[in-house]
Amino acid sequence: MAGKRNDKSEMRGRRANDGKRDFFESDRGVFMISVAAELAGMHPQTLRVYEARGLIKPSRSPKRTRLYSQEDVERLRRIQELTSELGLNLAGVERVLELELAMTEMRAQLEALRRESERVRERMLAEIEAVHRSYKRELVRWQPPGEVLAMKHTKPFKIQIQKTQET
16 A cells, blocks of 8 residues: 555656646745655655754745745755665765755856856957957058169169260
8 A cells, every 4th residue: 555655646746746837936835844745755744854954944934834845845855865865864965965056056157157258258359350450451561761762673774875976
């Protein structure tokens, strides 16, 4: 019986995951503690312990009822994976989650730096191209003084002077 119950719970969890994007944002608290516990495959008391340890922070309704979001449920599943499959204690789970968050933030910063670097690179190349265009128009080939007067491209010619007789 217990196996069948887990299969049904798993199927209900899948249905909730599949339809969740159509009805609500993944960070909006919509699941009460019993539903969130079932979706994560845990006992509701475990969720209370995780909240007390600061591993999870569900939102609260106006009447102070815990409301878990889809992101909270996914985080609970991650905690379950770390404790049951990898054998970490809650202190280890806290550290792993902190490091994962730090890595996510660093990846975002790295991507922002890459985008900024590409923008700076494109601006730099545009400036270099503008400089190249400007000096092509402004520069004149230097020639030593008198070089312009010497006709290099013409054939030398001779002037003949004839003597005239004076009478």
